[in-house]
Amino acid sequence: RILKEDILKYLNIESDEAQMQIKPSKPTFGDKTEPIKGFQKAMVKTMTASLKIPHFVYGDEIVVTKLSQLRKTVKKLPQSKDVKLSFMPFFIKAASNALQRYPIINATVDENCENVTYKTEHNIGIAMDTKMGLAVPVIKNVQKLSIIEISNELNRLITSGRDGTFSTEDLSAGTFTISNIGAIGGTYMKPVIMSPQLALIAMGASQILPRFDEFNNVVAEEILHLSGVADHRIVDGATMARFVQVLKKQIENPYLLFLNL
Numbered sequence: 265r266i267l268k269e270d271i272l273k274y275l276n277i278e279s280d281e282a283q284m285q286i287k288p289s290k291p292t293f294g295d296k297t298e299p300i301k302g303f304q305k306a307m308v309k310t311m312t313a314s315l316k317i318p319h320f321v322y323g324d325e326i327v328v329t330k331l332s333q334l335r336k337t338v339k340k341l342p343q344s345k346d347v348k349l350s351f352m353p354f355f356i357k358a359a360s361n362a363l364q365r366y367p368i369i370n371a372t373v374d375e376n377c378e379n380v381t382y383k384t385e386h387n388i389g390i391a392m393d394t395k396m397g398l399a400v401p402v403i404k405n406v407q408k409l410s411i412i413e414i415s416n417e418l419n420r421l422i423t424s425g426r427d428g429t430f431s432t433e434d435l436s437a438g439t440f441t442i443s444n445i446g447a448i449g450g451t452y453m454k455p456v457i458m459s460p461q462l463a464l465i466a467m468g469a470s471q472i473l474p475r476f477d478e479f480n481n482v483v484a485e486e487i488l489h490l491s492g493v494a495d496h497r498i499v500d501g502a503t504m505a506r507f508v509q510v511l512k513k514q515i516e517n518p519y520l521l522f523l524n525l
């Protein structure tokens with residue numbers, strides 16, 4: 265059962281403010297027309313362009329039991345009391361490690377689909393639900409950052425999203441995107457590529473579910489579902505599947521994030 269407090273926690277807002285946001289807005293009488301502007305206008309342009317691309321969707325489940333335990337252990341450390349370490353910095357690092365092995369996933373394509381550019385920087389866009397609407401700020405050069413550095417940069421961008429203070433630089437030069445829709449809720453998604461990028465992954469909400477262990481005993485595991493999409497003109501299903509399997513292995517065995525084996 266999802267408690268109201270859980271929803272408030274996910275939304276990260278105070279209860280009075282939440283009352284306003286969770287309750288459906290009061291019915292108004294008469295139709296209302298308003299101009300499409302700002303981030304929504306950008307969404308019209310980018311999503312219309314993206315949906316012209318032949319996408320394929322690929323999904324898998326990821327066991328995050330060990331990652332959750334790691335987060336709980338880190339949270340208890342006195343030196344981490346000022347660090348807000350959600351699942352995201354781990355997902356971002358795992359994606360970057362996997363991108364190193366599959367550079368075609370971190371490439372862009374030109375408008376007429378004649379040239380592919382392999383990018384050296386892992387500039388990972390984060391789909392973000394901000395008060396202005398959907399924004400995709402970018403964490404630059406993830407391949408050079410530690411998980412704590414990624415977390416600090418993510419939290420800076422979350423604050424900018426909340427305050428409406430993104431710079432143009434924050435919103436540009438993405439080479440791959442992650443959408444953590446699970447922070448709000450939901451299991452599966454069919455995401456849309458951020459053209460000219462070639463792939464994107466979306467993470468669902470983690471759930472405790474029964475699974476079999478190696479001795480065929482039923483055990484409780486924390487599981488989330490990943491839904492990935494790729495531009496099928498350039499990326500084939502097998503490459504995307506291999507990329508996701510590397511990423512999945514890193515998330516399921518978090519020590520691999522540091523060793524990147």
Ligand code: CAO
Binds near residue numbers: 349351394422469470
């Ligand atoms: N499953 C379960 N719990 C999750 C979760 C998931 N997939 N993702 C986050 N959570 C938990 C976090 O662990 C945190 O709990 P604790 O405080 O106990 O650690 C809580 O939810 C709040 O997380 P958060 O939202 O503050 O932080 P985040 O780094 O996980 O996510 C951001 C940041 C920006 C990705 C997220 O806030 C957001 O905007 N998500 C929506 C993305 C979106 O709109 N996608 C759609 C794109 S297409 O329109």
